[in-house]
Amino acid sequence: MRCRAVFRVSQSRNRAPLLLQPQASRLYSQLQSKHERSTFGIAFDIDGVVLRGRVPIGGSPQALRRLYGESGALKVPFIFLTNGGGIPESRRAIELSDLLGVYILPSQVVQGHSSFKTLLKRYENELTIATGKGEPDLVMSEYGFKKVLSLDEYASYFENIDPVSQYKMWTTKWESSKCSCPKNLVPSFNITSDRVKAAFVVSDPVDWGRDIQVLCDILSSGGLPGDENGQQPPLYFAADDLEYQCSRKIIDAGQLKWFEVIEPTLNRHDLCSLGVMPISQHSKWTSLVLNHQIVRSWHKYSHKTPAAFPSERLGMGAFRIALESVFNRIHCNALDCVIFGKPNPFVFKNAEAILRQLRSSCDDNYINNGNNGSHPFKTLYMIGDNPLVDIKGAKQAGHPWFSILTRTGVFRGKDNHAEFPADLVVDTVEEAVDYILKKESAC
């Protein structure tokens, strides 16, 4: 396989300006030659580090571009390591390429649910259920699971399983699309008599009440809602983030400019007087901490950051807590579940293997030399915004991981995080990459 690590022209409204336009002949190029082979790699968290919603932040486009040579060749192996998800890695790679102005390979995208691939052998031909925002069943199908149904679709086979469904005036993706679904795509197995062998929470659930009800039904009955109690089928979570920061209290310089246009009566001086402060002495006004009133006013006009709100939003971990507390109250045995995603050390081991494979697959000469590319990295950098997830995970994983904490997301402290201090704290991802490249070139 040859690595398609290239820049890409994008028409996206939100994408970063393309500073470098490689010629077409250079679009497919390789990692730099053997003597330049990288002994380090980088894992970037996405939300709160390189993007906020669909908006690049912290100078991420410029920072990422520095990991490629002038020819467009990838100089430094890097991946995106996120607990987010809900869409296949292939589609997420296209989205990221579009927004960040560099060509991202699907193999460079490691989402919370990517670890579910390791369970394929066990459940490939078993009836399984997948839930969460986006297209959880499509994600699992792309991994190779052959008898996977979304919880949306599964629940539709059990009339009245959701006791308040008549009050929900909504159409699920499944319901709105099933009319156009050819009959030969209807699963050949019997949903109302086959037992569910495993349930997967792929991304943040949307309909908590229905999902908690149906999961309790599946898990307490041994896989068949309405049945008597039975052994709990395995339950897997892609991640366990209690809350996530949409970083609504911080805006970039570009957004500030836009904000000033929309609200011309407020200039930077006014913002200061309203309690708006640069997030650190080094930030040089590239980003600002806003109080909730301004952010709310800003959101009133803004449609650029669909996930924005002035305080943290509940994530998959909160759903897990809700499900667990209800299940444990109605069932004699405590809920048993397996949680993937950061800070699980398995994720970092897996990330290391992917980075190694990325480096080796892009370096044909290296492979041809009989070396399988398995020589260890000297340093792997984890750049994240969440001390409890990114920094804790990297620290638990140990050597060769080096943790860098940015101030553009969950963490906004002046100093280091008290409980899970990072090896380095910076304002933005651009500063992190600058630090790495200087340090590595000096080695």
Added chain:
Amino acid sequence: MRCRAVFRVSQSRNRAPLLLQPQASRLYSQLQSKHERSTFGIAFDIDGVVLRGRVPIGGSPQALRRLYGESGALKVPFIFLTNGGGIPESRRAIELSDLLGVYILPSQVVQGHSSFKTLLKRYENELTIATGKGEPDLVMSEYGFKKVLSLDEYASYFENIDPVSQYKMWTTKWESSKCSCPKNLVPSFNITSDRVKAAFVVSDPVDWGRDIQVLCDILSSGGLPGDENGQQPPLYFAADDLEYQCSRKIIDAGQLKWFEVIEPTLNRHDLCSLGVMPISQHSKWTSLVLNHQIVRSWHKYSHKTPAAFPSERLGMGAFRIALESVFNRIHCNALDCVIFGKPNPFVFKNAEAILRQLRSSCDDNYINNGNNGSHPFKTLYMIGDNPLVDIKGAKQAGHPWFSILTRTGVFRGKDNHAEFPADLVVDTVEEAVDYILKKESAC
């Protein structure tokens, strides 16, 4: 006030057949005269005792009719005492009248949220939030709360407060109706700056994820989502039922007949061989316990019982547990809440007062004699299907409450309930009323 305790002609498809058609001149009549004045009263649970979904069960229409005289006058003061709700008592009274074939006064309907009336003085002119299925804000408005908003409407003022709203392809009642809402009905207070002074869970929440998120926002911020931490505003629950039984494993003789028509290959002998059993030796096949496969097959054809499913469904208590567990994880202080509804002894004290008022208000002669009707009842009967709610509540309330447990709902045991044994266990509400009338006439 004169009591309108009358039978009522109904066109409802599901209502019980009207055995007695009183003449128009008798439609407005009184409780029987003073010398016949009742020294006892009855409180009926609704779901699983007199109705299943919208279908009368356990001979409830006949049983209720025995509480009226031939003239249509109410002989025995009775109320419905349910933890359900979501619609005003006035509307629920019309529904019950329609389904049961007797005229029910709004004051005879005591729902879980009826107790919220006692909080009117405190919050009449304060910004409050109400959530749950049905029309929680209308319920509260009818009680007199002047600045109450549904959580649906409240959330709509805070853009992006629900982080997965873009995945919900639904229209809430509020959103679908607000376009036609005249502007002068928009509340005059400022929702995004006024603090919420109390939150009410009126009925089973529909959108758990959104409600847990917004309630956490309100409760942790001192009443204004997005604000810093503040003192938790009071939170009130109308009830705390962990699960409720839609009695899907039990069908009536009438439903059995219907079932046999739909599934002609299955006669009673076949049902027996499939594990279908009369629920007790005394039931005389008036109802049957079905296994889940038959019920599922039955539901496939049946549209008569919209709330039907073969196992218990999660109720307001499960939502409370989910909210509490999440809130306690993200907030330093534990969630503080007040729970009304059965088995809260307050509810039984309140029910006694309402029954007394019902008796006295319907007996003008009695009031004119200078007696305010406050003489105590010798016995008050609580007829319910849920040992943990109805029986526990009546026992905790003590004298003059006498508990009767039916086998048509949550409880299906042969003998009495182990933890909360009732004073009497019967198969149906009809048997319960028969017992009461025989006992009281012998006194």
